[in-house]
Amino acid sequence: MSAVPKPLPQITPEMAPFWEAARRHELMVQRCRGCGTRRFPARELCSRCLSRDAGWERVSGHGQVFSFAIMHQVYHPAFADAVPYAIVVVELEEGARVLSNLVDCPTADVAIGLPVEVVFEDVAPDVTLPKFRPRRAAA
Amino acid sequence: MPADPLRGAAAIVGLGITPQGKVFHTGALGFAVDAVKLALDDAGLAREDIDGLLLNPGLAWADLGMGSFQLQQAMGLRNLRLSATMNLGGATACAMIQHASQAIAAGLATTVVCVFSDMPLKPPAPKGDRASAASAYGFARGWEQAYGFFGVNAMYALVARRHMHRYGTSQDHLGAVAVGQRRWATLNPAAQLRDQPLTLDDYHRSRWIVEPFHLFDCCLVSNGGLAVIVTGAERARNLRRPPVYLWGMGQGHLGGDPADTLTSGAVLAREPAFRMAEITLRDVDVVELYDCYTFTVIVTLEDYGFCAKGEGGPFAAEQVTGPGGRVAVNTGGGQLASFYMWGMTPVSEAVIQLRGDGGARQVPRHDVALVSGNGGILSTHSTLILSRLPS
Numbered sequence: 001m002s003a004v005p006k007p008l009p010q011i012t013p014e015m016a017p018f019w020e021a022a023r024r025h026e027l028m029v030q031r032c033r034g035c036g037t038r039r040f041p042a043r044e045l046c047s048r049c050l051s052r053d054a055g056w057e058r059v060s061g062h063g064q065v066f067s068f069a070i071m072h073q074v075y076h077p078a079f080a081d082a083v084p085y086a087i088v089v090v091e092l093e094e095g096a097r098v099l100s101n102l103v104d105c106p107t108a109d110v111a112i113g114l115p116v117e118v119v120f121e122d123v124a125p126d127v128t129l130p131k132f133r134p135r136r137a138a139a
Numbered sequence: 140m141p142a143d144p145l146r147g148a149a150a151i152v153g154l155g156i157t158p159q160g161k162v163f164h165t166g167a168l169g170f171a172v173d174a175v176k177l178a179l180d181d182a183g184l185a186r187e188d189i190d191g192l193l194l195n196p197g198l199a200w201a202d203l204g205m206g207s208f209q210l211q212q213a214m215g216l217r218n219l220r221l222s223a224t225m226n227l228g229g230a231t232a233c234a235m236i237q238h239a240s241q242a243i244a245a246g247l248a249t250t251v252v253c254v255f256s257d258m259p260l261k262p263p264a265p266k267g268d269r270a271s272a273a274s275a276y277g278f279a280r281g282w283e284q285a286y287g288f289f290g291v292n293a294m295y296a297l298v299a300r301r302h303m304h305r306y307g308t309s310q311d312h313l314g315a316v317a318v319g320q321r322r323w324a325t326l327n328p329a330a331q332l333r334d335q336p337l338t339l340d341d342y343h344r345s346r347w348i349v350e351p352f353h354l355f356d357c358c359l360v361s362n363g364g365l366a367v368i369v370t371g372a373e374r375a376r377n378l379r380r381p382p383v384y385l386w387g388m389g390q391g392h393l394g395g396d397p398a399d400t401l402t403s404g405a406v407l408a409r410e411p412a413f414r415m416a417e418i419t420l421r422d423v424d425v426v427e428l429y430d431c432y433t434f435t436v437i438v439t440l441e442d443y444g445f446c447a448k449g450e451g452g453p454f455a456a457e458q459v460t461g462p463g464g465r466v467a468v469n470t471g472g473g474q475l476a477s478f479y480m481w482g483m484t485p486v487s488e489a490v491i492q493l494r495g496d497g498g499a500r501q502v503p504r505h506d507v508a509l510v511s512g513n514g515g516i517l518s519t520h521s522t523l524i525l526s527r528l529p530s
């Protein structure tokens with residue numbers, strides 16, 4: 001274990017519904033009420049139709065790795081024991097792209113197109129991080 | 140079609156480069172002042188000759204407010220007719236020179252100094268710090284830090300990985316850019332890595348920073364300052380050094396997600412720049428491309444048309460861009476191996492080459508140079524076409 005705790009996400013009012021959903025182990029993304037586009041992270045307005053009207057919608061948590069990077073350099077002492085670890089951009093089945101970590105997968109096996117599913121990591125009494133792992137065979 | 144009135148209207152007449160790299164004797168403002176002084180000396184001009192000041196503030200300027208005014212006051216400049224603090228990231232240097240030449244052509248100013256300076260590196264800590272020596276570029280933002288997503292390296296890595304997936308760009312291709320530019324750097328006495336030759340094997344053995352980037356895929360980080368002085372073509376002919384004329388210019392800012400486009404703004408900027416310059420790519424002798432990463436060079440080569448889209452990797456791997464090659468690219472070693480002054484690094488090397496001051500790395504034919512600037516994550520782009528010939 002690192003002596004230094006990993007930083008918690010800075011929770012802005014805009015992103016609060018995402019983190020509240022994560023605490024309930026649900027994945028939610030924002031959806032524009034003007035044109036229906038799903039987006040992540042939260043934004044004040046839709047860059048497609050410029051509407052400010054948006055809500056939050058639960059999504060399946062299923063998707064594919066759109067891109068990834070393996071972090072080797074230690075930029076924060078709390079991650080000294082975690083490197084190397086995978087940053088992934090997951091393209092959800094519903095369309096939005098979410099930045100997260102891929103867990104339960106050797107870094108050498110991470111690949112674009114890999115089917116993944118969301119998992120929830122409770123990192124503090126009131127903070128849960130949605131992460132992804134390779135999708136297991138359909139139940 | 141009549142020539143564009145901006146073609147050849149202005150020239151770079153002064154170049155000032157402070158000590159670069161791990162230098163700590165002053166701050167961002169001090170480096171800017173020193174760079175301007177060096178550029179004035181180089182041009183044979185006095186402070187009083189400057190009537191325009193454009194500043195690209197590096198990260199260390201963040202809290203200094205109106206940077207160009209701070210710099211004006213710090214060096215006692217009076218009666219400016221043009222002043223601006225500009226930030227398009229790495230595309231700013233070429234953009235500043237564009238605006239300077241436009242103001243000069245419009246009669247709004249006569250002699251404009253364009254400056255970049257920064258101090259992202261802090262003096263070495265007394266004891267070994269567990270966290271890397273990572274500079275101000277290893278930042279974390281908001282919620283992403285919880286996932287260990289830090290810094291520009293990781294942001295570019297996500298885009299590079301898409302390019303590798305879509306076009307088959309390989310680790311060897313990235314390495315070829317690093318090797319080619321290091322060969323140039325060994326010929327440049329001012330390059331930070333001049334004494335460290337690099338083979339492809341060395342490249343592969345170098346540590347990972349953020350996969351797919353090895354250490355030598357990433358640019359250096361440098362403290363320092365760099366200034367150029369732009370004036371009208373007429374006045375340029377009567378100064379100390381050979382003028383470097385502005386033949387063409389353009390900008391291109393694509394917007395959207397670079398992981399989708401995998402393209403720089405060069406695809407927009409190149410057409411107006413080459414049209415104004417009245418040349419084609421075949422007329423270019425010296426190519427100075429913005430190289431925050433090896434990957435950026437590959438994309439930029441594609442987007443100016445040196446090869447087809449997606450073939451930048453194989454093109455670089457032919458090793459035609461190093462010393463003695465078919466296309467002279469980043470002839471001072473670039474930001475990967477010489478020094479990192481954002482867009483001023485490629486601008487300064489173009490000036491050196493066109494003046495014939497390149498020493499051991501001088502490109503034999505050096506009439507025309509193409510210079511690119513790139514900011515953000517392939518977010519902003521600017522182009523200059525420069526020549527030692529007036530027209």
Ligand SMILES: [Zn+2]
Pocket residue numbers: 032033034035036037046047048049050051
């Ligand atoms: Zn919309």
